[in-house]
Amino acid sequence: MKEVKVGIIGFGTVGAGVAENILKNSEVVAKRTGVKLVLTRIADLDITTDRGVAVPRELLTTDAAVAIRESDIVVELVGGTTIAKKFILEAISAGKHVVTANKALLALHGKEIFDAAEKAGVDVCYEASVAGGIPIIKALREGLVSNRISRIYGIMNGTCNYILTRMENEGADFHTVLADAQKLGYAEANPSLDIDGFDTAHKTSILASLAFGRWFGMDPVFVEGIRDLALDDLRYADELGYRIKLLAIIKSNNGKVQMRVHPTLIPKSTLLANISDVFNGVMVEGDAVGQTLFYGRGAGRSATASAVVADITDVALNIAAGSVRRIPAFRPGEQFEQVAAIDDISSRYYLRFMVKDCPGVLASITQILADRGISISSLIQHERYGADGAVPLVILTHKANEREVRNALGEIDTLSINQSPVKLMRIEDI
Amino acid sequence: MKEVKVGIIGFGTVGAGVAENILKNSEVVAKRTGVKLVLTRIADLDITTDRGVAVPRELLTTDAAVAIRESDIVVELVGGTTIAKKFILEAISAGKHVVTANKALLALHGKEIFDAAEKAGVDVCYEASVAGGIPIIKALREGLVSNRISRIYGIMNGTCNYILTRMENEGADFHTVLADAQKLGYAEANPSLDIDGFDTAHKTSILASLAFGRWFGMDPVFVEGIRDLALDDLRYADELGYRIKLLAIIKSNNGKVQMRVHPTLIPKSTLLANISDVFNGVMVEGDAVGQTLFYGRGAGRSATASAVVADITDVALNIAAGSVRRIPAFRPGEQFEQVAAIDDISSRYYLRFMVKDCPGVLASITQILADRGISISSLIQHERYGADGAVPLVILTHKANEREVRNALGEIDTLSINQSPVKLMRIEDI
Numbered sequence: 001m002k003e004v005k006v007g008i009i010g011f012g013t014v015g016a017g018v019a020e021n022i023l024k025n026s027e028v029v030a031k032r033t034g035v036k037l038v039l040t041r042i043a044d045l046d047i048t049t050d051r052g053v054a055v056p057r058e059l060l061t062t063d064a065a066v067a068i069r070e071s072d073i074v075v076e077l078v079g080g081t082t083i084a085k086k087f088i089l090e091a092i093s094a095g096k097h098v099v100t101a102n103k104a105l106l107a108l109h110g111k112e113i114f115d116a117a118e119k120a121g122v123d124v125c126y127e128a129s130v131a132g133g134i135p136i137i138k139a140l141r142e143g144l145v146s147n148r149i150s151r152i153y154g155i156m157n158g159t160c161n162y163i164l165t166r167m168e169n170e171g172a173d174f175h176t177v178l179a180d181a182q183k184l185g186y187a188e189a190n191p192s193l194d195i196d197g198f199d200t201a202h203k204t205s206i207l208a209s210l211a212f213g214r215w216f217g218m219d220p221v222f223v224e225g226i227r228d229l230a231l232d233d234l235r236y237a238d239e240l241g242y243r244i245k246l247l248a249i250i251k252s253n254n255g256k257v258q259m260r261v262h263p264t265l266i267p268k269s270t271l272l273a274n275i276s277d278v279f280n281g282v283m284v285e286g287d288a289v290g291q292t293l294f295y296g297r298g299a300g301r302s303a304t305a306s307a308v309v310a311d312i313t314d315v316a317l318n319i320a321a322g323s324v325r326r327i328p329a330f331r332p333g334e335q336f337e338q339v340a341a342i343d344d345i346s347s348r349y350y351l352r353f354m355v356k357d358c359p360g361v362l363a364s365i366t367q368i369l370a371d372r373g374i375s376i377s378s379l380i381q382h383e384r385y386g387a388d389g390a391v392p393l394v395i396l397t398h399k400a401n402e403r404e405v406r407n408a409l410g411e412i413d414t415l416s417i418n419q420s421p422v423k424l425m426r427i428e429d430i
Numbered sequence: 431m432k433e434v435k436v437g438i439i440g441f442g443t444v445g446a447g448v449a450e451n452i453l454k455n456s457e458v459v460a461k462r463t464g465v466k467l468v469l470t471r472i473a474d475l476d477i478t479t480d481r482g483v484a485v486p487r488e489l490l491t492t493d494a495a496v497a498i499r500e501s502d503i504v505v506e507l508v509g510g511t512t513i514a515k516k517f518i519l520e521a522i523s524a525g526k527h528v529v530t531a532n533k534a535l536l537a538l539h540g541k542e543i544f545d546a547a548e549k550a551g552v553d554v555c556y557e558a559s560v561a562g563g564i565p566i567i568k569a570l571r572e573g574l575v576s577n578r579i580s581r582i583y584g585i586m587n588g589t590c591n592y593i594l595t596r597m598e599n600e601g602a603d604f605h606t607v608l609a610d611a612q613k614l615g616y617a618e619a620n621p622s623l624d625i626d627g628f629d630t631a632h633k634t635s636i637l638a639s640l641a642f643g644r645w646f647g648m649d650p651v652f653v654e655g656i657r658d659l660a661l662d663d664l665r666y667a668d669e670l671g672y673r674i675k676l677l678a679i680i681k682s683n684n685g686k687v688q689m690r691v692h693p694t695l696i697p698k699s700t701l702l703a704n705i706s707d708v709f710n711g712v713m714v715e716g717d718a719v720g721q722t723l724f725y726g727r728g729a730g731r732s733a734t735a736s737a738v739v740a741d742i743t744d745v746a747l748n749i750a751a752g753s754v755r756r757i758p759a760f761r762p763g764e765q766f767e768q769v770a771a772i773d774d775i776s777s778r779y780y781l782r783f784m785v786k787d788c789p790g791v792l793a794s795i796t797q798i799l800a801d802r803g804i805s806i807s808s809l810i811q812h813e814r815y816g817a818d819g820a821v822p823l824v825i826l827t828h829k830a831n832e833r834e835v836r837n838a839l840g841e842i843d844t845l846s847i848n849q850s851p852v853k854l855m856r857i858e859d860i
Contacts, residue, residue: 021718025576031643031763032575127573133719135573143557143565145462146455146739213461271701271725288451288736289563289726295701296722306718309576323753333461 003036004316007071009064009087010078011044014101014128016051017305018075022312023053029309035316037309043067068094073315075308076100081108092116092124097324099311101128101304104193107202111215114329123318124329125311130203131156131280133303134296135310140210140284141327147286149211153430154248156203158278158299159187159194160226164234164244165276173231186278196225197246197261204248207282208259211250213333216259220339224262233352233423236380236394237265242350242427243273249428256340265350265396265427271295272430283430343403348377348427351397351409354390354419361417362393372408374400390419396427433466434746437501439494439517440508441474444531444558446481447735448505452742453483459739465746467739473497498524503745505738506530511538522546522554527754529741531558531734537632541645544759553748554759555741560633561586561710563733564726565740570640570714571757577716579641583860584678586633588708588729589617589624590656594664594674595706603661616708626655627676627691634678637712638689641680643763646689650769654692663782663853666810666824667695672780672857673703679858686770695780695826695857701725702860713860773833778807778857781827781839784820784849791847792823802838804830820849826857 006022008015022039030036039059047060061067064087068074074091076098078084084105091098093116100106106113106129117124127137131154140149155161159181166177178195181187193199201221209215226246237244247264250257266273271293275281280298285291297303318324355361362381369376375398381391397405409422436452438445452469460466469489477490491497494517498504504521506528508514514535521528523546530536536543536556547554557567561584570579585591589611596607608625611617623629631651639645656676667674677694680687696703701723705711710728715721727733748754785791792811799806805828811821827835839852 017718021576025578025718028578028764029576032571032761033757034761134722135569138568138573139565141462142744143568143740144736145743146451146459146736148455148458271704274701274704286736288447288455288732288739290733292564292724292726294722294724297720302718303720306574306576306716309718310573313575314572317756318753321751321753321756323748323751323756326747326751326753326756327463331462331464334458 001030001034001036002320003038004319005040005070005072006037006075006312007041007043007067007073008039008075008077009043009067010076011042011047011051012077013301014304014308015042015044015077016053017301018077018308019055020053021302021305021309023055029313033313033317035313035320037312037316040070041067065090068096071096072319073097073099073312075312076102081105085109085113088113089116092120092122095120095122097123097315099125099308099315101126101308103129103199103202103206107205107218110209110330114215117329121325123315123324125315127311128304128307130206131282131294132296132298132300133306134280134282134294134298135307136207136282136294137210139294140207144284144286144289144292147288149284149286150252151285152207152211152248152250153272153283153428154200154203154207155245155272155275155281156248156298157194157200157246158280158297159191160200160246161276161280162186162278163195164226164246167231168234168238168243171231174227174229195227197223200246200248200261204250204259204261207248208250208257209330212252212257213331214335214337215330216339220259222260222262222342226263229263230423232392233425236352236392237350239380240378240396241268242266243268244425245273247428253340256338258340258345260342263425265425266430270430343406345402346399347402348399348429349397349405350425350427351395352423353393355393355417356419357389357391364415364417365393365412368408368411369397372404374405374408388419431460431464431466432750433468434749435470435500435502436467436505436742437471437473437497437503438469438505438507439473439497440506441472441477441481442507443731444734444738445472445474445507446483447731448507448738449485450483451732451735451739453485455739459743463743463747465743465750467742467746470500471497495520498526501526502749503527503529503742505742506532511535515539515543518543519546522550522552525550525552527553527745529555529738529745531556531738533559533629533632533636537635537648540639540760544645547759551755553745553754555745557741558734558737560636561712561724562726562728562730563736564710564712564724564728565737566637566712566724567640569724570637574714574716574719574722577718579714579716580682581715582637582641582678582680583702583713583858584630584633584637585675585702585705585711586678586728587624587630587676588710588727589621590630590676591705591710592616592708593625594656594676597661598664598668598673601661604657604659625657627653630676630678630691634680634689634691637678638680638687639760642682642687643761644765644767645760646769650689652690652692652772656693659693660853662822663855666782667780669810670808670826671698672696673698674855675703677858683770686768688770688775690772693855695855696860700860773836775832776829777832778829778859779827779835780855780857781825782853783823785823785847786849787819787821794845794847795823795842798838798841799827802834804835804838818849
């Protein structure tokens with residue numbers, strides 16, 4: 001049986017999971033594929049901390065170059081965009097295949113890495129970089145290869161989804177739940193990458209690039225996180241039949257691609273709205289297949305390892321079959337050169353005003369919206385007062401242009417009837 | 431660019447969808463993969479009926495042998511288990527690769543076909559045979575390759591799911607909805623294959639075989655359909671927090687594999703319970719990835735074509751890369767020789783009695799259950815009478831052995847308090 005040597009760089013949570021998976025399940029993988037994965041080296045600066053996996057002592061090294069030299073496939077699980085990039089490029093130039101889960105690195109420097117891999121004639125795989133254990137990259141590139149993709153929606157950050165689920169279920173505010181999530185290990189000490197939407201944005205860029213055949217990078221991705229989400233907004237959304245999720249939205253419209261990440265109202269009856277806690281879900285719509293949804297754990301030691309080892313096996317099968325780069329790391333395809341600016345999108349909107357309780361306020365606001373062709377689909381005004389005597393007024397609009405909506409809000413602002421900034425969120429009816 | 435010749439045998443609904451997909455999207459596929467699919471021949475006995483796709487007249491032939499001779503990849507979309515098998519074996523022995531959507535044929539004669547393919551050194555792919563457009567076979571074999579599979583649940587028959595969804599939403603009975611579904615083209619004139627569960631059973635056998643490395647065939651699959659499902663049972667289930675789905679259940683327990691298809695109560699809050707209408711969903715649980723779910727259209731012209739063309743592309747990539755049989759049609763693996771008989775399973779049960787309204791009835795039934803160690807988790811008895819004065823009594827049990835439950839029901843039957851046969855359904859808490 002063909003044996004393929006696997007070296008891991010980075011013995012953290014995921015690295016330990018990958019080592020464990022190979023030690024525990026490589027026999028099953030061998031029976032299923034005819035290829036035997038052999039763990040040859042694990043490199044990390046810290047090789048003394050117990051990672052909860054019984055790895056033979058002699059496999060551990062502090063020298064990444066050793067792991068690269070002694071392997072056919074190098075698994076980069078260091079994270080970050082500096083040293084990880086260096087290791088990957090070193091592995092590639094040594095003629096080694098690379099498997100990585102590093103979404104930030106790929107979103108930012110994918111092109112450079114893929115060009116190097118093409119030159120060296122090696123495979124680079126990154127299933128675990130998007131939505132953890134869900135085989136979404138394989139589904140998009142292979143299972144749905146014959147589809148023109150029209151839309152992708154993704155709930156792709158477990159930390160945010162966990163926080164939003166708890167806010168909704170417990171009626172607790174953002175900062176309370178975040179603090180608790182940090183205590184439980186569901187959120188980092190510095191949570192910005194997750195809660196400000198950047199992690200989701202990295203994944204969005206990767207999926208959009210695969211769907212539309214151009215490596216977009218991060219510039220075209222519009223990002224808003226969940227840090228400013230008020231519990232009241234979750235309550236109003238609920239009252240109107242919606243749940244709020246940090247949603248990645250990728251759409252192709254008239255030859256322009258939209259890529260955006262922001263808190264989004266989605267109807268409670270949809271499957272996406274029912275993806276809770278740390279789970280991820282990605283909805284892909286193609287012209288042939290219609291709507292599909294892929295659901296599972298988007299992070300964590302063993303779920304991420306599942307995707308990493310699937311990639312390792314894919315490369316191992318290529319090595320065994322002599323078909324390296326059968327599906328290259330990235331192949332430019334449809335080449336959408338046009339990216340839609342956020343101002344140009346058309347969407348439904350959730351607008352929450354905190355207004356002075358005096359005559360004519362509602363008339364003024366609705367008139368300004370009407371003047372700009374922004375049509376109201378529903379409205380809530382309760383007899384509920386903020387601390388400053390402000391009354392919440394929630395308006396859901398029909399589809400409107402973002403620029404028009406922002407201009408309308410600017411105009412409303414000049415009336416001095418808002419007691420605090422208007423909360424704007426977008427709605428997707430899916 | 432490498433061109434690969436594709437011949438279709440069977441120009442029905444799916445055949446037309448595949449032809450349309452190749453004509454419409456092969457350019458996108460070429461950009462994405464570097465391989466160009468070229469439709470060379472479409473064979474059918476009827477080549478005059480308009481299939482709603484503009485195929486050059488000279489591609490059509492009534493001779494399947496011509497389609498086989500002039501293609502690299504032969505797509506079998508005839509259906510059935512006789513002539514389809516003949517065409518496939520002829521194609522294989524002519525050294526052609528085969529793509530099929532024929533679940534019945536594979537479930538029954540898969541081994542013979544795969545053996546022939548191995549001998550001839552060709553690929554046989556069948557993504558479209560299970561859950562239509564959902565790339566579940568690829569997910570199971572490649573994306574989740576490093577997982578030991580513990581459970582698979584599938585809603586895999588669109589006709590049944592459509593009927594159950596309408597019964598539930600409209601309070602209409604089975605036969606009314608079936609008749610309407612037939613009128614709308616969602617059910618066949620002879621609906622037995624769908625509503626009696628055999629179609630789902632074929633798919634169950636295929637998924638179980640892939641998960642556990644032994645081609646099981648149909649014998650070990652326990653099947654009950656939805657023909658006898660009373661609207662009242664949907665209502666009682668709803669009252670108790672459950673929805674009824676025709677569920678495929680594949681489980682590995684103590685080295686024994688269960689394969690069963692039957693109407694099943696599942697909690698309304700689960701994603702599976704919320705898969706409605708003609709949609710399919712497959713939940714796969716692995717030791718590394720945890721729970722995953724794959725959702726989409728399980729049938730229909732263009733969704734099925736999406737899966738068929740994905741297979742064609744996979745084979746075309748193998749041809750281009752010189753890696754035919756990189757992943758063979760089937761590779762025996764873990765070899766679970768043990769299949770659990772239905773009598774040996776342990777499950778929760780829904781039992782609906784129609785009993786005489788006289789003293790001691792409830793005491794007698796519950797005593798017999800208790801004597802056999804069958805514990806009751808909930809119970810409904812309403813003041814509602816059948817035409818014959820019978821009172822419905824619904825009992826949900828905790829986990830119990832099927833044989834014990836059947837024995838208990840046999841014993842209860844001797845009491846002559848049942849006005850009609852007890853309705854037994856199984857519950858999965860997922």
